Amino acid sequence: MRTSVFTRGTTAPPPRRTLRRAVVIAAVAALGAGLLAGCAEDSGDPDSSATKGGGKGKTTITVGVFGAFGLKEAGLYDAYMKLHPEINIEQTSIERNENYYPQLLTHLASGSGLADIQAIEVNNIAEIAQTQSGKLMDLGKTAGVKKENFLEWKWSQGTDKSGKTVALGTDIGPQGICYRKDLFEKAGLPTDREEVGALWAGDWQKFLAAGEKYKAKAPKGTAFIDSASGLMAAVQGGSAERYYDKDGKVVYKTNPAVKDAWDVAAKAADLGLTAKLQQFQPSWDQAIVNGTFATISCPPWMIGYIKDKGAEKTEGKWDVAAAPKASNWGGSFLTVPEAGKNKEEAAKLVAWLTAPEQQATFFAKRGSFPSAQAAFSLPEVADAKDPYVNDAPIGKIFSDAAKGIPVTIVGPKDLIIAQNLADVGMLQVDQKGVSSEDGWNAAVKSIDNALEK
């Protein structure tokens, strides 16, 4: 192919142009610097300043996590390094679990590129326990790990069929409802957290009724709840059986619990109670800052998220009430891959990080709620109050919610099913006004395609 564009040699510039060239180079440099600054900001890697240089004779343990996981921020690594001067801990983080998880699978498959400790999100735990347990250490046998410390369902989620415990829980997501006191007041609803909780205690339909009351006198430009999908996740987290039955069959199409959650969310969209937002999108973040919705289903980590986004703009405006029904949303685990270089040391660290005392610290510092029931009675948890949300007794609220969470059956494709129900099906109902039935069918079609191997 002769499509050469540059057919002629360029002539050398005459010396007169040196000044102009200098100006251009300066401009390029300035633009480049600006761009680099822009990039540096959006990469937002909090770990670039990891404690480096473990000195001589130190063992470096690497921890791979997703999102703002919080172990590092809670100061737990530093505390461990103080206790064990011979150990140095470094963390690498990938912002989104959707990107973190497939990468982890490829690393596990090839046995390379793995950190000594790898975090797992609850929606992936069943797949990990069922398909990767051969590549992970049995942490149940590690010294200091006690089964009775953990919530029973949390322990069993990280255990494979043969009884090998490959993942230990760090936190769970018992839910409350965060609500904006100021907006509630303007809409003529009670603002005291006990009374607010009583408004909808025991029934999500009552929650919708409260929403209608809110809507009747809503401050202009605000909605009762942020998104239908978020509401659906909250309702769904209260049932023992969701997408799979106990034999591992996919049953989401026929499971009344899934349909109930769908109907509650679709009704909220229908009644116009939602702000029609999609969670974890920039526009949703902006809405948190601007206070355009009055309630949001709130596991402890969500309060952390609101703090990060709303910062001082929303401080003291939120409060936390009990949810209509106990339910769980989110939570994580830690695993130790067999291919790691410092397996034994890594297992010790996981045992320490997931012990009740450390989980209590984790909660006190970051709001990630303990999966160790032994921690519930510790003062850091039981008496915890959060000044950001009007000194709400979050320890008590979430402990109570945690006690009522049923043992949820998890399945390998939970994440895909949940994602499609939320981001394909319910999103259409919420944002485009598609009928509940059409939205459901679209989600089912998408899920069927995704599950087919």
Added chain:
Amino acid sequence: MSGTTSKSGTAAPLSEGGAAPRRVGGGSSGPVRSERRRRLYRWDLKWSPYAFVAPFFVFFLAFGLFPLLYTGWASLHQVELTAPNDMEWIGLRNFSRLMEDEFFWNALRNTLTIGVLSTVPQLLIALGIAHLLNYKLRGSMFFRVAILTPYATSVAAATLVFVMLFGRDIGMINWALGQVGFGPVDWENGKWTSQLAVSTIVVWRWTGYNALIYLAAMQAIPNDLYESAALDGATRWQQFVHVTIPSLRPTILFTVVVSTIGATQLFGEPLLFNRGGGASGGANHQFQTLGLYLYEQGWVNLHLGRASAIAWTMFLILLLIGAVNWLVGRRLRKSS
């Protein structure tokens, strides 16, 4: 791109019988050393070029050809990312399934429409900009550098800004529309609006790059063509249409091909346009491109076999585009 190594005439062609007559003459009387030196020299001439190009081909084999073939192999199997080594032979089922996969056809259609929406304006604007920059103007060098800056920004940063601009409730574009009395547009959820938004990001990023290529080609057009056109009384616009455009033909063809390949593989912009929604390309898959669907099958749904089949289908589509372009190019060359 043709990947053949042709023994082109770069190295001095060596006549096979370069030193033959002597050897044919039987017992060589010359010293052995010079004979050996000559042989070394001959080898040097013959094999050095290969040694010099070898690194590229070694890397190409390892990181280009092998993955390509392995992907082809994987596309004939049922294989999951959870166990990439357990391959189950299923023949062409992954491909036959694609033919009746409505999500695939949807992705193909979206790729086509977004491709047209982004490539056509992009190249037209690039031509215009290049034409303007071709005039003598103050600080032309500065402008030439400036138009390349979008190309140098990261996709993530650029897309994030555009997501803010195209926001439904709090977006600058809807605010501007509101000023003129239009209601807010739900950019992300409409089929055409979302594709327009994604195309806008692509246009913004690639226009400058193409403009520079056009500019380089324009600089190579001999000036006397313009002078004689001006003598004939051609206006600026007529000069552009009758002198510039025909001279740029091969360049335009080149940019069309490169842009088409880019459009077929479009991935980053639509993925990041819907930050919270995984790789579905919107609630209704309304801006899910082929690249995005491939990613969703492979890295979200973890079906490596199905994803490989999509990858190979995309490859075949690109070959088809290449063939069409080659034919068109040949016609153009003949006609000129």
